[in-house]
Amino acid sequence: MIETAEGLANVEAIARTPGLDGIYVGPGDLALAQGLPVMPADRSADETRAQEAAIARIVAAATAARIISGMYVGSGAESKRRIAQSLRMVTVAWDAGLLEDGGRAELEIAKGA
Numbered sequence: 001m002i003e004t005a006e007g008l009a010n011v012e013a014i015a016r017t018p019g020l021d022g023i024y025v026g027p028g029d030l031a032l033a034q035g036l037p038v039m040p041a042d043r044s045a046d047e048t049r050a051q052e053a054a055i056a057r058i059v060a061a062a063t064a065a066r067i068i069s070g071m072y073v074g075s076g077a078e079s080k081r082r083i084a085q086s087l088r089m090v091t092v093a094w095d096a097g098l099l100e101d102g103g104r105a106e107l108e109i110a111k112g113a
Helices: 005-009 011-015 027-033 045-064 076-084 095-101 104-111
Strands: 022-025 068-072 089-091
Touching: 005 011, 005 027, 005 045, 011 022, 011 045, 022 045, 027 045, 027 068, 045 068, 076 089, 076 104
Parallel strands: 022 068, 068 089
Antiparallel strands: none
């Protein structure tokens, strides 16, 4: 899981670790490690670009190493965007949200329904 400044700084080497199957992005903790607000709505345009650049670097490292990249996402719509960005595993919902509504709405969005 890449969610620290040290992990991001070493992501290419981490991705090349023999026997590693994938890298998962922890976007909230990664934002904190970069000194950014956790919630995307609280970020400036420059902060958003910094977060997106970090995520793109992680995805590129995984792709170059021929391993899977994954990430927690906050919605079905974001899952579609991240899959288009070449992430191969997205966590569309979280446990509390699933308990609230079974995650149906977000999963339907992710499926394109």
